[in-house]
Amino acid sequence: MTDATQLRYTPLVADTEIIxxxxxxxxxxxxxxxxxxxxxxxxxxxxxxxPELLLRLSTEGISVNKTTVxxxxxxxxxxKLIREVQLGDGLRRYEYLKGGHHHHLVxxxxxxxxxxxxxxxxxxxxEQITAEKNFTFIKHSLEFxxxxxxxxxxTESAR
Ligand SMILES: [Zn+2]
Ligand SMILES: [Zn+2]
Ligand SMILES: [Zn+2]
Numbered sequence: 001m002t003d004a005t006q007l008r009y010t011p012l013v014a015d016t017e018i019i020x021x022x023x024x025x026x027x028x029x030x031x032x033x034x035x036x037x038x039x040x041x042x043x044x045x046x047x048x049x050x051p052e053l054l055l056r057l058s059t060e061g062i063s064v065n066k067t068t069v070x071x072x073x074x075x076x077x078x079x080k081l082i083r084e085v086q087l088g089d090g091l092r093r094y095e096y097l098k099g100g101h102h103h104h105l106v107x108x109x110x111x112x113x114x115x116x117x118x119x120x121x122x123x124x125x126x127e128q129i130t131a132e133k134n135f136t137f138i139k140h141s142l143e144f145x146x147x148x149x150x151x152x153x154x155t156e157s158a159r
Contacts, residue, residue: 016042019081028079036062037072038081046113047085047093047104087113087143101139107148114148 016039020030028034040048040056048056050069057064073094076082085093087106095115102117126137 023079028075033062033064033068034072034075036060036064037069038076041076041082041094041096044096046115047087047095049091049093053094086141103142103144105144105146105148107151108145109147109151112148112150116144 019038019042020035023034024030036057037053040053050066050073053069054064054066057069073082077084077094080097082094083097085095085104087093087104093113098115100117101121102115103121105114105116107113122140122142126140129135130137
């Protein structure tokens with residue numbers, strides 16, 4: 001678990017270059033597809049499904065077939081650059097592994113997904129469960145479903 005004050009959800013352009021450089025040094029090929037997919041994850045603010053990813057790539061004028069995308073996803077997961085996110089609807093989504101343990105706020109109206117980091121996440125509950133059940137924790141996963149500010153009619157400026 002990371003410090004909740006270390007929120008780093010705003011992706012930095014510099015991150016992209018650092019990651020490219022690291023992969024290059026490790027001897028991995030940086031194909032245009034790999035670069036484009038990585039850039040999308042680094043600039044994306046919420047987890048994406050494969051169709052969403054393909055759509056974004058095509059709006060950037062990059063046409064990739066599904067098999068290639070899945071191969072890239074496997075590669076990025078192995079390199080611990082992205083991770084799979086399950087939100088209980090059976091869809092597989094992927095997001096850039098920002099390092100911080102966090103949860104997701106899912107809007108049931110517009111389906112928007114927001115990453116959210118909680119302070120001292122569930123610590124008390126974990127301690128209670130360990131004390132009462134002698135259960136050793138590895139991790140937990142929790143999603144919140146509701147209606148986002150936009151769907152509630154609250155605009156960014158009014159907040
Ligand atoms: Zn919404
Ligand atoms: Zn997230
Ligand atoms: Zn948590």
